[in-house]
Amino acid sequence: MVSKVNRSEVRRNKHRRLRSRLSGTPERPRLAVFRSNNHMYAQVIDDVAGKTIVSASTLQGDVKDGLEKTNNVEAATKLGSVIAKKALDNGIKEVVFDRGGYIYQGKVKALAEAAREAGLQF
Template sequence: MDKKTTRLRRAKKVRAKIATQKVARLSIHRTPRHIYAQLISADGVTVVASSSTLQAEVKKEISYSGNKDAAKVVGKFIAEKAKAAGITAVAFDRSGFKYHGRVKDLADSARENGLEF
């Protein structure tokens, strides 16, 4: 198996577990250059809020979009949007990525700004 297939296999297992919990899901995706976060409703159909390093308000606060500082800013913005939508408790879907580095910093920043995992 290649690296991407292995990651997607892990992601499928995590998403199956989250689906049984019936809570909103904070899903992330990272590339070497950017990081993206989406808040998906409990039914798994609707994207309630999203944030990424491509958005103008995020770009104003960062110098480079592929580092931990950028991930912290994205975590802060997604938490603010979630609170505005009335969501405080979420399940963290790391999409098969290791809980390390930028993924961990995004999650910690979202927690610090009011989301509960």
């Protein structure tokens, strides 16, 4: 009998494989992305110290203001620009992009491109 694995389990496996190759350092931290059905979350993480340096999500008022929905490409674009601005304010110019096992299209791609346009390099 064929056992079918659900999507979230496939994503977790992809993310585990990605994380074996990606790691954030103090000089070049990791920009991690997480999507739920209703919101998106982004964190800039120093894996050596095990600390989150900067975080933003569509739950926050500064990101949510002016958005009709919090789970579409428009919200992801705004989140990307907000996380990039916060990272630049903390002196972080270069990051390693961790897509979290998600396919690089749609919301994840919009977040990454908005962060690049706002000044982050990856």
